[in-house]
Amino acid sequence: MSSYIDRVRSRARDNPNVWLVPAVIALGLLYPFIEDGMRNLPLIGDFMPTTGTLVVMIAFTMMAVGLNIVVGYCGLLDLGYVAFYAVGAYTAGWLASQHFEQIKFHLGSSVSNEQVGIHVTMWLVLIVAGLLTMLAGIVIGLPTLRLRGDYLAIVTLGFGEIIPQVVRNGDSFGGFNLTNGTFGIAPIDPVGFPLLSAVGLPDNFQASDNRERWYYIVAFLLLLLTVFCSVRLRDSRLGRAWIAIREDETAAAAMGVPLMRTKTWAYALGALFGGIAGAYYASFKSGAFPADFYFNISVFLLCMVILGGMGSIWGVTVGGMILAYLNFDGLSTIGSKIQDAGLNFDPTKYQFGIYGIIIVLMMLFRPAGLIPERRHKIEFEEGVHDTPFYDVQTEGALTDRDPSDD
Amino acid sequence: MSVADNLLVATKVRKEFGGLLASDDIDFTIPRGAIVALIGPNGAGKTTFFNQLTGVYKPTSGSIVFDGTEVSYLPPHAITALGIGRTFQNIRLFSQMTALENVLVGMHCRLHSGILGAIVRTRRVKREEAEARDRARELLSYCGLKRRHSERAGGLPYGDQRRLEVARALATDPKLLLLDEPTAGMNPQESADFTAFVRRVRDEKDLAVLLIEHDMKVVMGVSERITVLEYGAKIAEGSPAEIQADERVIEAYLGKGAAA
Numbered sequence: 001m002s003s004y005i006d007r008v009r010s011r012a013r014d015n016p017n018v019w020l021v022p023a024v025i026a027l028g029l030l031y032p033f034i035e036d037g038m039r040n041l042p043l044i045g046d047f048m049p050t051t052g053t054l055v056v057m058i059a060f061t062m063m064a065v066g067l068n069i070v071v072g073y074c075g076l077l078d079l080g081y082v083a084f085y086a087v088g089a090y091t092a093g094w095l096a097s098q099h100f101e102q103i104k105f106h107l108g109s110s111v112s113n114e115q116v117g118i119h120v121t122m123w124l125v126l127i128v129a130g131l132l133t134m135l136a137g138i139v140i141g142l143p144t145l146r147l148r149g150d151y152l153a154i155v156t157l158g159f160g161e162i163i164p165q166v167v168r169n170g171d172s173f174g175g176f177n178l179t180n181g182t183f184g185i186a187p188i189d190p191v192g193f194p195l196l197s198a199v200g201l202p203d204n205f206q207a208s209d210n211r212e213r214w215y216y217i218v219a220f221l222l223l224l225l226t227v228f229c230s231v232r233l234r235d236s237r238l239g240r241a242w243i244a245i246r247e248d249e250t251a252a253a254a255m256g257v258p259l260m261r262t263k264t265w266a267y268a269l270g271a272l273f274g275g276i277a278g279a280y281y282a283s284f285k286s287g288a289f290p291a292d293f294y295f296n297i298s299v300f301l302l303c304m305v306i307l308g309g310m311g312s313i314w315g316v317t318v319g320g321m322i323l324a325y326l327n328f329d330g331l332s333t334i335g336s337k338i339q340d341a342g343l344n345f346d347p348t349k350y351q352f353g354i355y356g357i358i359i360v361l362m363m364l365f366r367p368a369g370l371i372p373e374r375r376h377k378i379e380f381e382e383g384v385h386d387t388p389f390y391d392v393q394t395e396g397a398l399t400d401r402d403p404s405d406d
Numbered sequence: 407m408s409v410a411d412n413l414l415v416a417t418k419v420r421k422e423f424g425g426l427l428a429s430d431d432i433d434f435t436i437p438r439g440a441i442v443a444l445i446g447p448n449g450a451g452k453t454t455f456f457n458q459l460t461g462v463y464k465p466t467s468g469s470i471v472f473d474g475t476e477v478s479y480l481p482p483h484a485i486t487a488l489g490i491g492r493t494f495q496n497i498r499l500f501s502q503m504t505a506l507e508n509v510l511v512g513m514h515c516r517l518h519s520g521i522l523g524a525i526v527r528t529r530r531v532k533r534e535e536a537e538a539r540d541r542a543r544e545l546l547s548y549c550g551l552k553r554r555h556s557e558r559a560g561g562l563p564y565g566d567q568r569r570l571e572v573a574r575a576l577a578t579d580p581k582l583l584l585l586d587e588p589t590a591g592m593n594p595q596e597s598a599d600f601t602a603f604v605r606r607v608r609d610e611k612d613l614a615v616l617l618i619e620h621d622m623k624v625v626m627g628v629s630e631r632i633t634v635l636e637y638g639a640k641i642a643e644g645s646p647a648e649i650q651a652d653e654r655v656i657e658a659y660l661g662k663g664a665a666a
Contacts, residue, residue, distance in 0.1 A: 229525050236524030237510075237517050237535075240503075244511040247500035254460055254494075256486035256515030256578050265521065 028220050032213040046333055051212040053329045058219040059281035060327075061320030062226050064304035065313065066273030071302065072311035072373070073234060074266035075246030076145070077153040080160020082297040084271040086167055087136045088278025089288035091129035093185030095120045096283070099177075110192030110204040122191040122283050126222075126276050133275025134268040141267035145260060148249070157295070164293040179290070186287030191218060191280070206286065215284050222280060223317075226273050230313050233269065242266050243311075296352065300327065303355050307362055309369020319370055323358075327351060413438045413582055413614050414459070419468035419478075421454055421638075428454040430639035431468065436582065441608055441615045443625045445649075446635035447658060452618045453495060455635070456586055459616075460492050461485040473581060487515040491580030493571040495587045495618070501560025505551055505570050508559050509542040512577030542577065549573040549603075564591060572603075576611065583607070585617040589624050597621055601628045626650070634658065 008018075031038070031054065038048040049057065063085055070078045093099055096109065098117035106113055108121035120128075144155045171181030179185070190206035191214075202208030205215055233239050241262045244252040253259050282288045300323065308319025331347045331354070338345050347354060362369070414436040421429040428451045436442050444452050457463045459470060461482035470478040477485050491512075500508050517538055523531040546555055549569045554562060559570055568588060575583055585604070589597040601624050608615050619625045625632060626646040634642040634649060636658040642649055649655055 232525045232527060233521070236521075236531075237514060237519050238521060238524055240507055240511050241514055243503060243507075244500045244514075247502055248498050250462065250482075251494065251498040251500065252511065253482040254462070254486060254492055255512045255574060256483045257511065258481070258483040269521070 025224065029217070032210075032216050046337070047330065049325055049329045051216045053325070055212065055215045055219045055284050056281070056328050057321055057324035058216075058223045059277045059284070060301065060324040061304070061317055062223055062277035063274045064301050064308070064316050064320035065223075065226050065230050066270045066277070067301050068270075068305050068308075068311065068313065068316040069230065069233065069242075069273075070266050070270035071305055072309075072316065073239060073242040073246065074263060075242075076263060076266065077149070077156070078267075078270070079153050079157040079295075079298050079302070080140075080163075081156075081270075081274060081301050082293050082295065083140070083160050083163035084133045084136060084274035085278040085281075085297065086163050086288075086293040087133045087271075088129040088275030089282035089292070090167065090179060090185065091132050091275065092122070092125050092188050092279035092282040093179075093288040094118065095125045095128060096122055096189035097185050097187060099180060099185045108194060109189055110194050111189050119189055121194070122189060122279075125189075125283075126279050129279035130272045130276045133271045133278070136275075137268040137271030138264055141264045142260075145263045145267065157298075160295060160298050164290055167293065168290040182290055184287055184289030184291075186289070188282050188286050188288065190286070191215065191283050219280060219284075222276065226276075227313055227317060230273075234313065238262065238265060246311075300355070303359055306359060307370060309372045311373035312369060312371050315369045315371030315373070322370075323355065326354070411437055413440075413473055414616075415471045416459070417469045417471075419455065419458060419470060420466045421451075421458060421463060422466045428638050429458065429465065429468075430637070432635070432638075432640050434633060434640070436614050436616055437631075439608065439612070439614055440631065441604065441617070441629050443629035443632045444616060444618045444635065445620070445622075445625055445632060450635040451638040452635055453586060454638075456492070456584060456616075456618060459485075459584065460490055483515065486578050486580075489579070489581035490584060491575035491578040491582070492584040493568075493575050493586055493588060495590065497564075497567050497571055499559040499567055499570055499574070501558065503559055504556050505546060505559055505562065505573075506539070506542050506555040508570055508574050509545055509577045510538055512574040513538050513542065513579075516577075516579055545573045545576055546570075549576070565596060568592070572607075576607070580613055582614045582616065583611075585615065585619075587618055587620060589619065589621050594623070597624050598627075600624070604628055 032051045035048070035051055039045050039050075041048070063081065066084070067078065067081045070076050070081070095118050097119075098115055100118050101116045103118060104116050105118045105120075107119070107124070109119035110121070111119055140156070140159050144152060144159070147155060167179045168182055170179030171177050190204050192204040192208075193201040194203040197203040202214055205211055205218075208214055241252065241257045244255065244257055245259065245262060249259060304320040304323045305316050306319075307323060308317065309315030331351055335345070335347045338347070412435045414434075416432060416434040418431045418433060419429050420427075420431050432455060434455075444455065446452050454463065458465050458478070461477065461480055461484070465478050468478065469476055472485070472488055472490060475488055477488060477490075480488075500511060503511070517534055519531040519534055543555060546552065549572050551566060551569055551573060554566060554570075559567065562570060568591075572585070572588070588604075589600050592600060604615055604617070605628060607613070617625075617629070629646060632644065632646055632649045633640060634652070634655050641654045641658060642652045644652070
């Protein structure tokens with residue numbers, strides 16, 4: 001125990017920001033309980049997001065963190081990430097709604113046993129959605145990842161368009177209603193703890209006395225998990241291989257990195273988080289609709305990654321929260337302030353113009369993003385001078401470098 | 407010399423790029439533990455041949471057998487896993503990564519940790535990573551980069567980048583080390599030291615070395631056998647002394663009549 005405290009102390013000395021992460025986590029967990037107080041603050045109070053907005057912000061930030069694995073780590077430009085969001089959301093629709101009214105199947109779900117359709121508990125749905133999206137990532141990845149750079153971007157763009165179209169027209173696959181077409185699938189079952197209701201946890205978030213708060217806390221924990229996995233992956237053998245591919249594909253292959261497999265893993269794991277976020281968000285808003293999966297979502301997510309700093313997890317998390325905040329709350333709040341001031345200007349009408357300006361300004365003044373990826377120093381050694389390879393004085397005698405005395 | 411003594415046997419390796427014949431039925435062998443050089447005028451097809459050995463290009467026809475395995479149709483990473491490590495003519499380091507990380511990438515195919523292991527960070531994965539780091543540090547020191555571990559590869563001085571390329575190639579645990587113009591851009595002093603270093607690596611790491619080189623001092627000083635290419639075809643092969651006396655080689659380098 002004391003050695004653990006010592007370790008924390010020494011880390012705190014090396015990096016004074018080490019307290020920042022626990023502080024943000026604590027604030028995050030507390031936020032729904034101090035929300036009213038925050039929203040009543042003078043001046044900035046109006047700009048504080050509601051807990052409900054935060055759930056949406058977190059869902060999109062999770063997707064951005066997933067996309068960061070593909071674009072930031074591995075350097076594969078993916079313009080069709082929205083496809084994974086769609087797969088996740090529709091998995092939730094299939095496994096936790098009344099959509100398949102031919103069947104009646106319940107498994108630990110929060111809804112009444114009377115309802116027709118498949119009703120699997122959302123916890124399991126989140127896992128299945130993640131795995132299914134991973135599979136979709138592999139299926140899309142295998143044929144496309146042989147392409148490089150711009151070509152890959154165009155093909156992913158195509159897939160990003162295909163999946164929403166399939167969803168939109170999927171109400172009759174040979175007579176079988178898979179996606180319910182333009183109407184989408186709704187309602188989707190809520191998240192809940194039906195088995196733990198005895199200890200005071202709500203068995204159904206939607207019907208509980210504070211729906212937003214419960215959804216928010218679970219979303220926040222999911223985001224933490226996503227960030228955690230993302231950090232661990234980055235610092236692993238696989239993460240190094242991704243970054244090596246981003247830096248120089250040919251050299252990476254020559255160093256023994258299997259290109260296809262490694263890239264496909266980037267795609268699959270990036271997709272995984274998008275799928276989980278998609279399924280969770282679908283449960284929060286209780287529906288999956290084809291209109292949610294437009295191309296602009298892909299661009300929006302890519303903007304988050306670029307704004308935050310490609311490859312930087314903390315950057316992407318912050319960038320994602322900022323852009324999602326502006327999109328779902330901030331711009332309209334700013335707009336109403338402008339209206340109050342007597343100007344007739346509504347920034348929500350120009351949202352993509354505003355994001356565009358933000359990105360252009362970022363590229364001009366901070367091209368590496370808000371929090372640039374710091375290729376972390378593994379060792380805190382001073383790189384002053386190296387033992388010279390040869391000794392100038394003694395006419396080219398190799399300096400005596402014995403590996404054992406290092 | 408029996409076949410088993412040869413680490414690499416290339417038979418009638420042919421590579422055509424459209425109408426251009428880059429490798430014209432080249433027969434080539436590398437004995438175990440030898441230092442062999444491949445020379446020839448610019449555009450003779452040396453690097454193309456190199457790229458076929460490492461799987462970057464697939465030969466149009468012919469066979470390349472490395473340590474008993476046909477490798478001509480394997481992808482680069484599989485060939486690396488079998489034991490061919492290489493450096494590049496124009497340095498290709500992972501410039502945003504640290505020197506240590508560059509070497510760790512080189513160990514990729516010798517490490518085993520998977521995705522779940524990376525996330526959960528089991529004891530086995532932790533131990534493997536720690537051992538890999540130790541080995542990487544050793545290799546960096548071995549190549550003369552003792553205190554450069556945590557520096558960005560792209561920020562290293564040119565000579566150190568060349569050394570890091572060798573360290574990274576050695577990290578793949580090769581039986582055959584391919585060096586593509588390793589002394590390009592070095593002064594005579596550095597080249598001489600490098601020559602000694604190559605010999606030392608061969609002796610201590612127990613591997614064979616194939617180098618492409620333009621610096622004749624290096625080539626003649628270090629190699630036990632030299633193969634000369636011109637217009638994609640092998641025009642001579644032999645010991646340094648034989649090559650120096652070979653008329654066709656002199657002709658290829660200096661033009662007709664120079665040998666007389």
